[in-house]
Amino acid sequence: MAQEKLLLLKNIRTKGYAADLAAYRAAGGYKALEKVLGKSQGGMTPAQVTEAVKASGLRGRGGAGFPCGLKWTFMPADPKDKPNYLICNGDESEPGTFKDHYLLMNDPHLFLEGMILGCYALSCHHGYIYIRGESMYLIHRVRKAIDELYAEKLLGSNILGSGFDLDLTVHPGAGAYICGEETALLDSLEGKRGQPRFKPPFPAQAGFNGCPTTVNNVETLANVPFIINNGPEAFAKLGTEGNSGTQLVSISGHVQKPGVYEVEMGHNLKSLIEDFGGGVRGGLKLKAIIPGGASSPIMRPESIDIPYDFDSVMKAGSMRGSGALMVFDEDTSIIELANRTIRFFNHESCGQCTPCREGTFWLKNLIRDFVDNAGSEELMQRVDRVAGSILGNTICAFGDAAGAPMQAFGRVFPEEFRKHFLR
Amino acid sequence: MPTFYLDDQPVDFKQGETLLQAADRAGIYIPRYCYHPGLKITAQCRMCLVEITDMGNGRGMPRLQASCATPAAENMRISITSEKALNAQKTVNEFQLVNHPLDCPICDQAGECDLQDISFLYGTGRSEMNYEKRVSGNRDVGTFLMLERNRCIQCSRCERFSRDLVGTHDFAVFNRSHEVSFDTYGDHRIVHRFQGNLADLCPVGAITQRDWRFRKRAWKLKKTPGVCTTCSTGCNITLDSHQNHIYRISPRENLQVNRWWLCDEGRINFRGLNYHPGSSGPGAGPGKKTPRLEEPQLKARGKARDGGWDGVLEALAPLLKEVAAAKGSVAALADTHATNEELFLLKTLLAEGFGSDKLFFPLQKGKAELRAPAGLEDTFLYSLINTDKSPNTAGAQALGLKGLDGPDALKGALGGKVKIMLVLGSPWEDDPIAGDISTLADLVIYLGVGGNAWSKTADVVLPGFTHAEKYGSFVNRNNLVQRIRPAISPPPQARDQVRTLCSLLGALDREANHADGRDVLAALGAAEGPFKGLNWEALGDGGMPLPGKG
Ligand SMILES: Cc1cc2nc3c(=O)[nH]c(=O)nc-3n(C[C@H](O)[C@H](O)[C@H](O)COP(=O)(O)O)c2cc1C
Ligand code: SF4
Ligand code: SF4
Ligand code: FES
Numbered sequence: 020m021a022q023e024k025l026l027l028l029k030n031i032r033t034k035g036y037a038a039d040l041a042a043y044r045a046a047g048g049y050k051a052l053e054k055v056l057g058k059s060q061g062g063m064t065p066a067q068v069t070e071a072v073k074a075s076g077l078r079g080r081g082g083a084g085f086p087c088g089l090k091w092t093f094m095p096a097d098p099k100d101k102p103n104y105l106i107c108n109g110d111e112s113e114p115g116t117f118k119d120h121y122l123l124m125n126d127p128h129l130f131l132e133g134m135i136l137g138c139y140a141l142s143c144h145h146g147y148i149y150i151r152g153e154s155m156y157l158i159h160r161v162r163k164a165i166d167e168l169y170a171e172k173l174l175g176s177n178i179l180g181s182g183f184d185l186d187l188t189v190h191p192g193a194g195a196y197i198c199g200e201e202t203a204l205l206d207s208l209e210g211k212r213g214q215p216r217f218k219p220p221f222p223a224q225a226g227f228n229g230c231p232t233t234v235n236n237v238e239t240l241a242n243v244p245f246i247i248n249n250g251p252e253a254f255a256k257l258g259t260e261g262n263s264g265t266q267l268v269s270i271s272g273h274v275q276k277p278g279v280y281e282v283e284m285g286h287n288l289k290s291l292i293e294d295f296g297g298g299v300r301g302g303l304k305l306k307a308i309i310p311g312g313a314s315s316p317i318m319r320p321e322s323i324d325i326p327y328d329f330d331s332v333m334k335a336g337s338m339r340g341s342g343a344l345m346v347f348d349e350d351t352s353i354i355e356l357a358n359r360t361i362r363f364f365n366h367e368s369c370g371q372c373t374p375c376r377e378g379t380f381w382l383k384n385l386i387r388d389f390v391d392n393a394g395s396e397e398l399m400q401r402v403d404r405v406a407g408s409i410l411g412n413t414i415c416a417f418g419d420a421a422g423a424p425m426q427a428f429g430r431v432f433p434e435e436f437r438k439h440f441l442r
Numbered sequence: 443m444p445t446f447y448l449d450d451q452p453v454d455f456k457q458g459e460t461l462l463q464a465a466d467r468a469g470i471y472i473p474r475y476c477y478h479p480g481l482k483i484t485a486q487c488r489m490c491l492v493e494i495t496d497m498g499n500g501r502g503m504p505r506l507q508a509s510c511a512t513p514a515a516e517n518m519r520i521s522i523t524s525e526k527a528l529n530a531q532k533t534v535n536e537f538q539l540v541n542h543p544l545d546c547p548i549c550d551q552a553g554e555c556d557l558q559d560i561s562f563l564y565g566t567g568r569s570e571m572n573y574e575k576r577v578s579g580n581r582d583v584g585t586f587l588m589l590e591r592n593r594c595i596q597c598s599r600c601e602r603f604s605r606d607l608v609g610t611h612d613f614a615v616f617n618r619s620h621e622v623s624f625d626t627y628g629d630h631r632i633v634h635r636f637q638g639n640l641a642d643l644c645p646v647g648a649i650t651q652r653d654w655r656f657r658k659r660a661w662k663l664k665k666t667p668g669v670c671t672t673c674s675t676g677c678n679i680t681l682d683s684h685q686n687h688i689y690r691i692s693p694r695e696n697l698q699v700n701r702w703w704l705c706d707e708g709r710i711n712f713r714g715l716n717y718h719p720g721s722s723g724p725g726a727g728p729g730k731k732t733p734r735l736e737e738p739q740l741k742a743r744g745k746a747r748d749g750g751w752d753g754v755l756e757a758l759a760p761l762l763k764e765v766a767a768a769k770g771s772v773a774a775l776a777d778t779h780a781t782n783e784e785l786f787l788l789k790t791l792l793a794e795g796f797g798s799d800k801l802f803f804p805l806q807k808g809k810a811e812l813r814a815p816a817g818l819e820d821t822f823l824y825s826l827i828n829t830d831k832s833p834n835t836a837g838a839q840a841l842g843l844k845g846l847d848g849p850d851a852l853k854g855a856l857g858g859k860v861k862i863m864l865v866l867g868s869p870w871e872d873d874p875i876a877g878d879i880s881t882l883a884d885l886v887i888y889l890g891v892g893g894n895a896w897s898k899t900a901d902v903v904l905p906g907f908t909h910a911e912k913y914g915s916f917v918n919r920n921n922l923v924q925r926i927r928p929a930i931s932p933p934p935q936a937r938d939q940v941r942t943l944c945s946l947l948g949a950l951d952r953e954a955n956h957a958d959g960r961d962v963l964a965a966l967g968a969a970e971g972p973f974k975g976l977n978w979e980a981l982g983d984g985g986m987p988l989p990g991k992g
Pocket of ligand 3: 597
């Protein structure tokens, strides 16, 4: 029986863990911060922290898997006229994803330590944590943890006598999936309508309030303390080539034991469903999985005996995305799944790009025809054409996120569409 | 200049220019909806997608790029006609039509609509979108505009204009996805003085000018370049007419003057330019009906005598000669709606015919009338409307006419009653001076277009042309000389002021035979003086700086 590889969830998996500052410290927390900022071990420069993260091979866990250390090097090393910002993306609205929520709720200090280290590495003196506004309890939770840090002088001015000042602010989102996209998040944070920006300029050039900005996912930052404590090699040793470390996987759908599990990068995808998810519930057969949240293309059971990491899932024609594994049993209607998916994407499109705004609307209507058993070969091709015309032609990746899965439903499960042809 | 290649054709670009901007300058059209040279770039409509086969470093880009926002780079190779690019343009336009009502037959934009034009370029004529479309209804959004949201293609030009150039934030984005709507907040009505630009900017018929709606099909219009006469800025305009009726005045691009914009006062100016016998004329508008002068008149102090042009001029000639021979005092008043050519002839008449230099015009103090809202970055729009409400103050000054503050100053400058007073246009029309004139002059000769206080009191009335009916030039407040030309023909009995002034010169045996303003400008340009070297052709549609001045 496969075991979890505990790196981020170590505390959470400890029975009776209180998740407050005292408990986190008792479990060895804020050692990395001491190592970097404290005098006792000589400290580390911001560049050294960035270098360590780069050497660890840590890739962003928000969805795109962009190398975190590399992203940090895009920021001005010595901000003069404009401040640098690190913003944590805790919007987590990708359907099927609930691992950031799990981390923030059950061990907020792990992520906060990573956030403080990140701010130090980027010479940022005011960091923002953007958390989806629907989860007020989560916002209270993180705010309370931050209060604890201020009380213990781990936030504020001159942290650990290092001369490094840092303030952290938690900002509630306002209920839009698109505000998880980093530039829409920045607009939202600035008090504007959350709409993705045209890039360039990239956030590292002109982000929050026009200042150099890095946006990182909660889980990405939560990995930083381990890298500092144990060295980048220890992290790089885990996982597969180019996909280092462990990962949090949100398993949902028709499994016996849905939940968040921590495994090494590259853990077998099938094993994730069977060994951790406990297999398909009710003794039913597996029909399909969506490996990385609603925006990743659907897969058939035959093709899931692969390592679960960014590159392998990509090679198999889908995406690891945010690590949201959705499992569907044989009773699932793929058409209904397509219907739910496109209704979601149509509802959430910010509406600025023509292909995304109109294409998702058109697709929703087309799929509706299949739901009403009024499909046809021609309409199937049209779904493929319309979805394909959104792909790659929009300002932000939402267009791909909506188009790719809609093409995949018909490509991977054509027989399911044919069942809904007009007779 | 650095160069990139568009479908193998070299295109020069300036540093910082985007692909579409450089292509525009090279005269290559890339279809677009959201891009407008006067607005911030958002790259959201995706109509301008191009394939970049080489970024200039030997590598291509896997995805199509929005050419309106992608900076040009040395040796870049792009294609707007590759299969991939064409296909994207086609489908983006198809998407644009998904929720569009296609009500062109009753839409005022038809004929000058970007969506219609581009659809004709790419469309198949057959729709594959057979579902119910979004319906969002019409709204009255301002004193000048109507908003028909069904037609909106969500390009956000209206929002950007309101936010970045006017600073009034009238338009905002509401809702998401296909329900996105550009609208004003609540029942807010737009009241600023640049509303018409929103109708111009809107690439479809979603925002239309009330004055223009349901009046004329756009493709019937004759387009005549002109210059706005509403203030001293001299914004470049197009007079849109059909069958001798002006239906609309729109801005004409001139980066040195008004860029792409025009104020609403300038737009409604067309109302007064249409001539309907006896019913309307300059100054005519709601609540103000002043008839157009149609016949020359020689009045024996109050009683009109009808003799036609020949009769009137014949009767006038001996009167002029008599005064000239007796070296009687003669003065002239002109307003600065008169062209340089008219002012020049008037000055010549006075100097050569009567040896007088008493040539005055009401001087209007010019300064920006509006103040931009605090915090607005680009305040250009607010510099447009000037307090000097005439187009040619600078021209009058260049020709050496004396500007006077008001009627009192005029009385002083005249230094007593004169024998003949020539009046060109309507100087101090609203001041009592026109009524008082009999105490200032024995004989008043009026050259004008509209019936007003001057035409009532003058002894001789000689009907002329409006600026929409004649050739000529004005000098704007930045000393740019700009030309006008006829858009419509004048009432049959009216005569070009230039011709009339020639006749008066002729009556005093001075050789003056100019066919129209172009001729006069040629003479002006040939002689020493402020206009040396200029001629009407050379001015072009963009104007030229007054020689010797900035
Ligand atoms: C439509 C859309 C939604 C997204 N939602 C999220 C989200 O909820 N949380 C997140 O961390 N990243 C989200 N992302 C990815 C972010 O844009 C960004 O890449 C990420 O936060 C960067 O962090 P990372 O490098 O640490 O992964 C989204 C991207 C897109 C296109
Ligand atoms: S792709 Fe969709 S969500 Fe992204 S910016 Fe364009 S319209 Fe908005
Ligand atoms: S109303 Fe016109 S200008 Fe405004 S977004 Fe719609 S189409 Fe564009
Ligand atoms: S014109 Fe380039 S995206 Fe609209």
